[in-house]
Amino acid sequence: MEGSLGVRKGAWTVEEDTLLKLYIEKYGEGKWHQVPPRAGLNRCRKSCRLRWLNYLKPNIKRGEFKADEVDLMIRLHKLLGNRWSMIAGRLPGRTANDVKNYWNTHLRKNAISRIKDGGEKAQQTSKVNIIKPRPRTFAKNLTWFGGKPTIMAASFQPKDNVISDLPPAPLPSENSVKWGENLFDDKEAGDEIGTYDVGGLNEEPIATFRWAEAAPAETVGTPLDEFGPSFWAEFPSNLDVWDFLDP
DNA sequence: AAGCCCAGCAACCGCATTCAT
């Protein structure tokens, strides 16, 4: 099974897996364009990367999703939409492909039927505001909370950010930026606990969240404690938090 | 036993974004 350029396609063999593993052990991840020639694999770089990320990586968890994982996945999906990599990032040992497949096979039907069941009600209230933040990099000299926590305005793409008939969300105001800054300012390195308030732009806080030190990758805690700074950095300020908390 | 259908999963493809020059 070879592609037009003589590159192998289809299922990976044990030999190919071994070659890829040996290569990664020796050279580490990254520089995927160099992997096929160096590892002696007749595969394209994308295929190598995918195989490593989804199957060969050591800490990958296989098997059934646990109830808490599913619960977290549902909440995150409600919050983020189909941002599988971000969702997977909060599910230790799970890959974006795993999450996507699980959602499409197990949960999508439920979600659709729920939408149908509650369709009338939903139309009367408000449509779900799917959040689609596009993760963007921060300035290279920016360390978490060490420098100015600048969330780049371009981090969120308005064109695919909102699927609703609601009036356009207000442009980020100074307050909303402050919201983000406060959010991060409270989380100084070494602090055991930081807090941040959530409320309307000009309102009293409607909720106060707290986080412990970013949870270790191996644990799955309560959803909110689980979300560390890297998650919230990509978190939009016009989120309907109650929707998220009460799926 | 054979054929069909379907669910689950691995892999591919196209595109957007980032990075290097």
Place this chain on the structure above:
DNA sequence: AATGAATGCGGTTGCTGGGCT
């Protein structure tokens, strides 16, 4: 600033195995 290469992501496809007729 412009451009091409590299990377990462999400949508989709297609293979495989199990259940049913």
